[in-house]
Amino acid sequence: MFDNIRSDFRAHGRDWGAQGFWVMIVYRFGQWRYKVRPQLLRRLCSLTYKILFKLVQIITGIELPCEAIVGRNFVIDHFGGIIVSGYARFGDNCRIRNGVVVGLRRIEEPSAPVIGNNVDIGAGAKLLGPIRIGDNSVIGANAVVLVDVPENSIAIGVPAIIKPRRSSSLDLHDH
Template sequence: MTQARRPPAPPLPKGDRNANPQGIGFWSLVAEDFRTHDRDWSAQGFWTLFWHRFGNWRMSVRPKILRMPLTLIYRFMFKSCEIFCGMKLSYNVPVGRRVRLDHFGGMILGARSIGSDVILRQNTTLGINSPQDLNAKPTIGDGVQVGAGAVIVGNITIGKGAIVGANAVVTRDVAPGTIVGGVPARVIGTVAGVVAETVGEEP
């Protein structure tokens, strides 16, 4: 019996609006990111997030002709972050608050969205698992921690407070408060407080 084929993933965000977190201004958001990265001006994760936030903020500038110089600046700095910070995070990936991009390099962060209070470590890959569906990218929930070298691919969800171990390869949904590791990733534990908190929440 052949395995049922998964339906195509829904479209990704178009990047045609400011997708920075609501309820906080641009500079307040930058200050929060700075504190999240231990007030370290040299932290590559801080600068990658700064230009990500800038890329979103510029989308609130109207009309488009006034935004064009900002777009040129963003594109140049986006590429600079790839080269000098070793991190690729496009502005059209919605990113929550207090996200920490830990340590230098090797991050390809092509997610559908990244929640708040997330920690992503070096050499993390988020993206598609097949060129046949370019929309099939993962959703990273609030409070998720991802270990160095982890690969998370496909139209899957990493639930709130889950922990993905170093070098794990994740191709299936991870329940809230679950600890996974290995290749392919399997459940190796739970985060008790998170599991208790999510009981009874709407799916």
């Protein structure tokens, strides 16, 4: 747990005031508590987690349940209006911003997006349902993504249109 928290601290720019970092501390504690023995102590840790989860949710406007799977260097860039389903999975080096929802498309279908490594999710984006977001992809601000996004792609618009990402050298020559 403490190695993950140190890594989260570095990922959030070593800023103790970063509300995304506060959320990650509670998230890591929530996952760690499952390993606590004996059962009575684990129940006490679970109660503590539930109180901390609700407190950080109220203060930051971020809901990241410990049932979600989050990789290393997960960064919550801005606070407020962020909701992540407990069914969601994130790879390493992902970044999300304010107003992002990663969740269920239909309540009767309990499955949420699986997000690869190095994925950058813009402010206000909505990723819904049993979709996969490939490695090195970018989800544009306010995009609504309801379909799979291949590796090295960008998803923009409502509903999202998927396009291959251009390399940075191409971006410089196209202007």
